[in-house]
Amino acid sequence: MLAVEGIEAGYGRTRILHGLTIDVPKGGLIALLGGNGTGKSTCLKVIAGLLKPTSGRVTLDGEDITGLAAEDRPGRGLCLVPQGKEVFGTMSVEENLMMGGFHRRRDKAGLAEDLEGVYTRFPRLRERRRVSAGMLSGGERQMLSIGRALMSRPSMLLLDEPSAALAPKVVEEIAEAILGLRELGLSLLLVEQNVGMALEIADHLHVIRGGRIAFSRAVDGGVAPDELRSFYLSGGHDDEA
C-alpha cells in the first residue's frame, strides 16, 4: 500500500530522518513509536507532502508520489490527521467535516452519505453538528479530526498522536474508534507516544530512534512488554511504556 524508502529529511540544516524505511501493507495497522524529537511527526509530514525529503522516496500503490503536492494527496486516498487535534475553530462541526471532502466537492450524494457514516460512527458529533468546533472538548476534537479525514474517503490514513493530551477514558474511546476504522478496509499508520495503546491495537510496530527504525516486531504473538521496555531503557528514552 504505502512504502517509504530511505527517507532523509529535516528542517534547515538539522537532519531529522536518516534513511527511514517503512512499509504499510494493505489493511494493516502499523504503529510507529519513539520518544520526543525522534522524527515520528517528521516522517508523517514527509508522507503527507508537507515536507520535501532530501532523498528517498514515498510510493502509494506502487506509484511514486514523492514530488506530489500535499494538496493533491487526499485525492489519491492518502490523508493525514495532524497532531494537536487541529480543527477550524470558528466553523461548525458539520462545516469542518465537509471541508474534509473538499477534493471531491462535486460528489454531493457521496458526501451526504459519508457525512451520515461519520455521524453514525461518532454520534457525539451529530449532537454537536451546529456547534463551533472551537467549543469542543479534546476528545471530541480528535473525533472531528478523524471524521474530517474520513470524509476524503481515504484508503491510507496517517494518525499523528491521536491519544496525546487526552484522559485515559477518552484514549480508550479513540483507540476503539481507530480499531473501528479497520473494518472499512483502511490501511493505517499510527504515530504514538502511548505504547500501551499502540500495543493494544497495532499488528506491527516499529520504534524509531535517531531518525531510523531501530526496532521492529509483529504484535500478533504479543510483543513482550519487557522486551520493549528494555529496548526503551537501553536507548535511554524515558517514555510512558
Place this chain on the structure above:
Amino acid sequence: MDLFLQYLANGIVIGSAYVLVAIGLTLIFGILGVVNFAHGEFYMLGAYAGVLTVTLLGLPLIAALVVVIAFSAVLGVLAESLLHRALRERDMTSSIIASFGLAVALQNAALLTIGPRPMLLQTDLSMLAVEFGPVFLPLPRFLIPVAMVVLVGLLFGVLRYTWTGRSLRAMAQHRTVARLCGVRVERVAMVTFMVGAGLAGVSGFLMSSVLMVTPIIGNMIVLKAFTVVILGGMGDIMGAAVAGLLLGVVETMTSAYLTNGLRDIIGFVIVIAVLLFRPQGLFGKSVERS
C-alpha cells in the same frame, strides 16, 4: 435634529466607502497574512478606470462598473502572482515592504500616464436626488451605501454557502489543515486578492463622483481602512463593516460639531486608544483557546 440626520446620512455614505475598502484589506490580512499597503492604490486605480471609461469612452455607468470590477480583479491577481506569491514563505516584513513599494510604483505610474489634474465623475445621475424627510442625498451618494450592503451581503453568502467561500475561511483558520483537506493556497490567494481589489476598486469608482480623484487619494483611504480594520478586529469582516460605518459617522460629526480640521485626526486618536486598551478590536473576542 434635521441637520443631525443629514450629517448621519453623510457619515453613512462615506463610511460605506470605508467598509468596502476595509473588508478587502481585512480579508487579505486574515486569509493570507499579507498587510497590503497598496490597497489604497486599488481604490485609486478603480476610480480612474471608472472615470476614464465614462469620460473617454462614453460608456454608460453600468458598463463602467463592469470595467472597474474586471480591471481591479486583474490588478489584484497581478499583485498576488507577481509579488506576494514569491514572498509567501518569507516573514511578514517582506510582504509589507513589497506592498509599500507597489503603492509607490502604482501612484507614480498613475501620475505619469494620467497626470496630476484632479478629476470628478459627472453624470446625469447627479441631477437626481433621494429625500427621506429632512435628509437629502444626490443619487450617486445614495447608491454608495446601497452598493455596500449588496456587495457585503453577496460576500457573506459566498463565504458561507459556497465551496470557494469555505476554502477561504478554512485557509484563514488553519493553513496546514486546509492544505491537508486538498485546498490549494495559490487558488485561495488569487481569489482573495481578486475580491479585495475588486471591492476597493468599486469603492473608488463610487466615490469618484463625491471626492476628487488624483493619483495620491490612496494614501489617506488606506490609512482610514487600516483604522477600520484595527477597530473591527484584524481579519473580522463583520467587525470591519460596523467599524467602517462608525468611522464615517464619527468623522462627519466631528467635522460638523467640532471643527473640520479634526476630521482626519479623530479616527487615528480612536485607533491609538483601541490599541492601548482593547487590542483585539472593539468587537473582537479575546483569544478563545491556547
